[in-house]
């Protein structure tokens with residue numbers, strides 16, 4: 001039988017680096033090293049295995065945080081000397097998610113994200129504040145206070161958008177809508193739902209009458225009742 005890992009080039013130490021990524025929102029979770037055995041065990045069991053230099057043994061990344069990673073796909077670089085392990089990753093009890101949540105001092109983005117990058121950038125920032133924010137972080141405070149407070153903020157901000165609309169004040173509408181979208185993104189973060197999921201749902205509905213949903217506007221049901229007799 002063909003060797004399933006024949007294309008993988010292990011280094012002189014018998015190891016290959018593997019980036020572990022959330023298959024859903026593409027967050028890079030951690031970097032591990034795999035030897036032949038770790039890769040074969042991963043393929044056989046569907047759970048990510050890696051090699052620990054310190055322990056000189058196999059281990060399951062993520063297990064220490066309460067869940068081993070279930071593998072969705074394994075990709076390799078053209079030369080076969082780097083792996084990308086895409087995994088299904090549910091939120092864990094500690095809330096910790098990625099091993100890459102701290103910026104190196106001085107390396108922070110000099111420029112803010114572009115407008116199209118904003119939904120994903122804001123989501124990443126919100127989760128990083130949740131995981132590693134300091135006492136001053138508003139986001140960290142919201143997560144600490146829990147779901148009820150986050151939901152309440154969303155409802156309050158929605159009400160403020162309604163008031164701004166009634167005031168016929170475009171700049172007020174933009175300002176309040178920003179507050180609403182920000183808090184809605186915190187709510188998505190609480191459930192580990194990437195904003196792309198919402199855009200994907202809108203993409204699915206795009207261009208379809210009523211977004212593909214059954215319309216129940218006044219008249220249409222009466223019309224169908226008449227038509228059906």
Ligand SMILES: N=c1c2ncn([C@@H]3O[C@H](COP(=O)(O)OP(=O)(O)OP(=O)(O)O)[C@@H](O)[C@H]3O)c2ncn1[C@@H]1O[C@H](COP(=O)(O)O)[C@@H](O)[C@H]1O
Nearest residue numbers: 122125126129133136137138139140141153156178179182
């Ligand atoms: N975009 C926002 C953002 N928009 C609004 N807010 C906060 O949301 C709150 C809005 O609440 P209200 O309008 O009801 O005003 P308030 O009466 O002060 O509300 P409370 O503080 O009493 O709840 C204010 O405290 C704002 O500061 C935001 N806080 C954070 N962000 C983003 O999140 C990032 C992380 O923030 P920190 O966690 O604070 O570092 C920031 O760098 C921003 O990119």
